[in-house]
Structure formats: C-alpha cells, structure tokens
Amino acid sequence: MKFSDDDLVIRLHERSDTANIVTMTNRDPFHMLNGLTAEAFEQDLDEPGERIRDNTFVVELGQTTAGYFSLCFVERTTHISVYCYGTVDVDWRRRGIGTAMFKFIFTRLEAIARQEVKPIHFIHRALTSISGETALGANFGMQAQNSLGILCLNDLNHIKVSSPPSEFEFRPPTLEDAPIWAEIYNDAFGGNKTVESVIHEFQGTGFSQNLYMLCENETGTAVGLLCATLRGMHARIPTLAVKRKWHRRGIGEAMLSEILQRLQDSGAVDVRLSVDSSNDAAKGLYTKFGFQEEYQRIHYAAIFSP
Missing domain, CATH: 3.40.630.30 (Gcn5-related N-acetyltransferase (GNAT))
Structure with missing residues (x-):
C-alpha cells in the first residue's frame, strides 16, 4: 500500500x-x-x-x-x-x-x-x-x-584461548578512568571522544564491570580497552582498541579471547562486531576466532x- x-x-x-x-x-x-x-x-x-x-x-x-x-x-x-x-x-x-x-x-x-x-x-x-x-x-x-563489515560468531564453544602476555593484566574501569578510556579510544581511532561521553556511557544501562575492561602493563599504564554488551542471549562488541605504540604485542587477541569466554559464561549464543573493510589485520584476527561477515554498513x- x-x-x-x-x-x-x-x-x-x-x-x-x-x-x-x-x-x-x-x-x-x-x-x-x-x-x-x-x-x-x-x-x-x-x-x-x-x-x-x-x-x-x-x-x-x-x-x-x-x-x-x-x-x-x-x-x-x-x-x-x-x-x-x-x-x-x-x-x-x-x-x-x-x-x-x-x-x-x-x-x-x-x-x-x-x-x-x-x-x-x-x-x-x-x-x-x-x-x-x-x-x-x-x-x-x-x-x-x-x-564496515558486520561480523558474527555463532559458536562460542570452540573459542581460541589466548592468555595476555605476562606483563599485562585486565581490570574493570571506574568513573575515574574516563580520561584514559577517551585517550585510548582517540589514539586508536583518531576520534574525538570526550570524557563526558565516557562518563555518560559508564553510568548507562549497558555498562557492566564484567564486560568492560582495561588492559594495563606492569607499571599500571592502561594500553588497551574493550567493551561488550549483552541483550538477552545476543552480544555485541562495540569497541576493541589498543594504543598504536602497543600494537603487535598480542593485546587485542588476548582481550578478545577473554571477553568471548566471559560472554559464553554469561549465556551468549552469538556475538557481533564491526570492522573497517580495509583493516586487514583486524579482519585476520576476527577470522582466527571464527567470525564471519553477515553484511556490510x-x-x-x-x-x-x-
């Protein structure tokens, strides 16, 4: 009609x-x-x-x-x-x-x-x-x-387990971490995310201490971040970011492995994320974990x- x-x-x-x-x-x-x-x-x-x-x-x-x-x-x-x-x-x-x-x-x-x-x-x-x-x-x-390619992982039962390098560890962010969260995001993506925007996100309904993480080195310096959301049994990973000078250290792979295990433990049956179609390194990482493209944006x- x-x-x-x-x-x-x-x-x-x-x-x-x-x-x-x-x-x-x-x-x-x-x-x-x-x-x-x-x-x-x-x-x-x-x-x-x-x-x-x-x-x-x-x-x-x-x-x-x-x-x-x-x-x-x-x-x-x-x-x-x-x-x-x-x-x-x-x-x-x-x-x-x-x-x-x-x-x-x-x-x-x-x-x-x-x-x-x-x-x-x-x-x-x-x-x-x-x-x-x-x-x-x-x-x-x-x-x-x-x-952007929208990728989906439909099987979380065979996750590639990857421990973080020995000098790194993960912890949940707090409101006091908003400036460093914005800094890592902007360094990785060339964006202009503000501290106020991060605080707004951390205070929102989608924030979970179990599904948001900072990666720190042995001196306590945060070098990477990752966040995921879980709605029912369907999960998304909006952001995975590593400071440029810390690339190629296995940080991204370790964070992805960790969050997928947490999502599986939380009952997720599938996980979606987006990746720039020209970012071959990131696409290679996600393919390694079993992600496949569903459609494009x-x-x-x-x-x-x-």
Whole structure:
C-alpha cells in the first residue's frame, strides 16, 4: 500500500513514543540496536553535546508509527559532522518512507548550515541487510566513503584461548578512568571522544564491570580497552582498541579471547562486531576466532554549505 504526502507526518519525538520505537526496532533482527530497551533508548538521546533529543523525529501514518530517526551533531574544527540512526518499520519498507525521511533531513540540515554559518557533513550509514538503504544514498546523490563489515560468531564453544602476555593484566574501569578510556579510544581511532561521553556511557544501562575492561602493563599504564554488551542471549562488541605504540604485542587477541569466554559464561549464543573493510589485520584476527561477515554498513556522505 502506498501513501500520499498528506498522510505522512514527521514530528519531534516525545517520551510517550519510546515504547513504540523500541518495539519497532526490535522487530528487525539485523538492526544494530536489536535488543534495545526503553531505558537505553532514552539514555542515548542525552549523549553529551550531540543534540540528539532535539533532533529525534517520529514518522506517522495516521495512528501508525512507521519509522523514526535521530540526528547526532558532532562539532569539528571546520565543520559539523551529523550522523543518523533510526529505522523504518519492517511492514512499511520499500514504500517511500525512507525517501520522505531523507527529504526532511536534507531540508533541515540545509537550514541549520545557513543558520549556524558552518558546513555540515552528513553521513548516512546504510546496512546492506536492509532492503533499500544503500539505494537511498545513491538516489540522493551521496558519495560512498568507506564500509564496515558486520561480523558474527555463532559458536562460542570452540573459542581460541589466548592468555595476555605476562606483563599485562585486565581490570574493570571506574568513573575515574574516563580520561584514559577517551585517550585510548582517540589514539586508536583518531576520534574525538570526550570524557563526558565516557562518563555518560559508564553510568548507562549497558555498562557492566564484567564486560568492560582495561588492559594495563606492569607499571599500571592502561594500553588497551574493550567493551561488550549483552541483550538477552545476543552480544555485541562495540569497541576493541589498543594504543598504536602497543600494537603487535598480542593485546587485542588476548582481550578478545577473554571477553568471548566471559560472554559464553554469561549465556551468549552469538556475538557481533564491526570492522573497517580495509583493516586487514583486524579482519585476520576476527577470522582466527571464527567470525564471519553477515553484511556490510556503507557510509555515504553529503555536504551542506552555509
């Protein structure tokens, strides 16, 4: 069933919408936020400095919630990066909902770029597992930038056990470790994660002392980190990072082995993570543990000038 533009309403999210959004998201087994809870969704909207709550919208057709999306604003020196996450309900895909959402997003970002007199670099993160997402990027003239492989390990019963080198040990992070956590992350990925963002994460529903770890050397210097989440029986590893000067010491392999054993002990039946498609070293490590690619996430970019 198609719809006319007059039938569709895009409006700001209200707290009363959250339950419907969570249900809709969890209907899609391939969605990166599958297993989401209402509490976690609300927490994500308040990520420090990213304007998410003020830029989260619900897409309605009559009394039906057909989709939602959030825009995340990250201030850079010369521009503003904007990332988008959301979904169209599985029953309403390939009917023009995504196109309507993108028209709204483009109009909004054009206006904000003019208002704030700063270029906006918009990134559309399209999953090849969701029909039509990659076509949206191309249809709106966006340029493909890079891609991530989404890998899955379906058998945790034959984990490659790898102990950390003798001079390293693991421990759970505390709030006081937020600065070093941000430092390791930014060193490994060239990012700009803030201490406030890390504290927000550590205080959130997804934090677990058993599934977050710092790797320290014999002098107590933290050189690597890893975090995992477990929703029901399905686990994800959002981040595995080692400071660049400490690469090739077996730290990443040891941390991965340790977390997989912990996840198995916690009842996980599968584990997913993402890796840059051009990072052959990381892909080799994950393949060694039995991870296989399920689908890809392709990043498309568009620039809005003031």
